[in-house]
Amino acid sequence: MQEVDLFVIGGGSGGVRAARMATGRGARVALAECGALGGTCVNLGCIPKKLYSYAAHYGESFAEARGYGWHGPTPPFDWATLKRNRAIEILRLNGVYEKLLVNAGVQLLRGRARLVDAHTVQVGAERIRARHVLIATGGAPHRPDFAGQELAVTSNEMFDLEPFPARLLVIGGGYIACEFASIFNGLGSRVTQLYRGAQVLRGFDDDVRAFVAGEMVKKGVDLRLNAQVASLQRCDGGLVATLADGSPLEVDAVLVATGRWPNTAGLGLEAAGVRLTEHGAIAVDEHFRTSVPHILAVGDVIDRVQLTPVALAEAMVVVDRLFGSGTRKMDYENIPTAVFTHPNVGTVGLTEAQARSRVGRVRIYRTDFKPLKHTLSGSSERTLMKLLVDDATDRVLGVHMVGAEAGEIVQGFAVALKAGATKAVFDATIGIHPTAAEEFVTMREPVA
Numbered sequence: 001m002q003e004v005d006l007f008v009i010g011g012g013s014g015g016v017r018a019a020r021m022a023t024g025r026g027a028r029v030a031l032a033e034c035g036a037l038g039g040t041c042v043n044l045g046c047i048p049k050k051l052y053s054y055a056a057h058y059g060e061s062f063a064e065a066r067g068y069g070w071h072g073p074t075p076p077f078d079w080a081t082l083k084r085n086r087a088i089e090i091l092r093l094n095g096v097y098e099k100l101l102v103n104a105g106v107q108l109l110r111g112r113a114r115l116v117d118a119h120t121v122q123v124g125a126e127r128i129r130a131r132h133v134l135i136a137t138g139g140a141p142h143r144p145d146f147a148g149q150e151l152a153v154t155s156n157e158m159f160d161l162e163p164f165p166a167r168l169l170v171i172g173g174g175y176i177a178c179e180f181a182s183i184f185n186g187l188g189s190r191v192t193q194l195y196r197g198a199q200v201l202r203g204f205d206d207d208v209r210a211f212v213a214g215e216m217v218k219k220g221v222d223l224r225l226n227a228q229v230a231s232l233q234r235c236d237g238g239l240v241a242t243l244a245d246g247s248p249l250e251v252d253a254v255l256v257a258t259g260r261w262p263n264t265a266g267l268g269l270e271a272a273g274v275r276l277t278e279h280g281a282i283a284v285d286e287h288f289r290t291s292v293p294h295i296l297a298v299g300d301v302i303d304r305v306q307l308t309p310v311a312l313a314e315a316m317v318v319v320d321r322l323f324g325s326g327t328r329k330m331d332y333e334n335i336p337t338a339v340f341t342h343p344n345v346g347t348v349g350l351t352e353a354q355a356r357s358r359v360g361r362v363r364i365y366r367t368d369f370k371p372l373k374h375t376l377s378g379s380s381e382r383t384l385m386k387l388l389v390d391d392a393t394d395r396v397l398g399v400h401m402v403g404a405e406a407g408e409i410v411q412g413f414a415v416a417l418k419a420g421a422t423k424a425v426f427d428a429t430i431g432i433h434p435t436a437a438e439e440f441v442t443m444r445e446p447v448a
């Protein structure tokens with residue numbers, strides 16, 4: 001039987017990174033993937049989502065350009081062109097991933113992998129003995145339980161939806177729900193978004209949540225809070241959702257975006273003795289070892305932080321420890337993140353509520369303003385910026401933004417937070433004028 005030092009199950013962000021890094025350290029590596037290379041991020045998540053978000057931004061750009069002297073009607077949007085061009089680009093990326101693996105010397109197996117025992121992996125008819133196994137199988141959309149839920153689609157199907165939904169119902173209030181509500185609203189759908197709680201984006205700073213919800217509503221999303229779907233049925237014109245309050249809502253498509261659950265089925269975890277958490281994720285320790293120490297797991301399948309860059313970082317920690325001299329642990333502090341709503345949310349560090357519970361006195365700096373671009377564009381979009389500072393140490397604890405390119409802007413400030421920057425350092429930093437980002441270094445008066 002062939003033997004490898006590392007067998008990676010899953011060719012998504014975490015798996016591919018681990019495989020490539022490990023061959024770079026001299027390890028013999030095999031990787032199995034039964035779907036398209038690149039995983040959720042490349043095929044059904046971050047990348048196609050961002051492309052569609054760009055597409056949606058053009059919609060408002062045509063209207064806004066008139067204030068700058070570009071006259072003429074808004075051109076019609078062609079869904080087929082967007083879908084086709086996206087599919088071509090994703091296919092190119094699949095090829096790039098394959099080349100990266102093959103050129104790195106990784107043995108690529110196209111098929112579903114299953115642990116036969118704690119050291120043997122089977123793919124098709126082939127069995128390979130592995131010194132270490134890394135499970136990086138990601139997650140999949142979770143469907144809520146209501147009558148007719150099978151008529152709804154998940155984010156997996158949204159990119160190729162046919163026909164384009166003139167009326168779209170989005171269920172959920174997390175990243176995926178808010179992003180797709182914004183995108184399809186921007187592309188021209190009439191979007192209703194239902195969230196079961198009091199405000200969308202639970203876990204984000206409360207000011208950010210309220211502000212971005214307000215901006216999404218201003219752009220046309222019919223956001224209904226404390227609302228649930230009781231059942232879904234087909235009707236003549238499409239689908240009719242009956243809400244928990246009994247009211248009907250007729251739409252052309254329904255997206256359920258109610259979380260993603262780890263992919264653990266069919267992996268032979270029981271045969272190998274790998275334990276799951278009570279939420280169905282693979283249980284790992286601080287070195288990403290499962291209950292069987294030479295079987296490790298990273299990324300969405302361990303359900304810690306479902307973000308591509310986190311899976312990449314976890315993979316590197318694993319490879320450093322297995323094939324290098326690394327004893328480094330994964331640092332989950334100050335992970336920056338963006339939600340590609342329209343406008344974007346960018347955030348790093350603590351929310352106001354977290355800061356208040358962790359340190360004594362918190363200084364809060366906050367500004368919201370009309371960006372310069374919109375003085376002529378006619379858009380009523382506003383930008384929010386917020387800094388949270390530990391009053392005792394002057395350290396900046398949180399940087400939050402709702403506005404154009406918030407992700408691009410907050411990435412840089414994440415470096416400052418990681419370096420432990422104080423508010424005095426922010427104050428001593430010269431702004432770049434005229435930008436929105438300069439507001440982060442020119443806020444002088446705390447609001448509380």
Ligand code: NDP
Binds near residue numbers: 306307337338
């Ligand atoms: P989230 O966990 O972010 O949000 C799930 C949403 O669905 C919440 O609003 C939740 O409500 C609601 N919900 C859960 N169960 C039900 C139910 N039974 N009925 C009604 N509503 C329900 O998951 P997503 O699916 O949006 O995304 C998964 C993860 O993928 C994200 O957490 C994120 O880590 C990652 N991601 C990152 C992106 C980025 O970086 N830009 C983009 C997309 C995804 P409640 O708040 O009340 O629990």
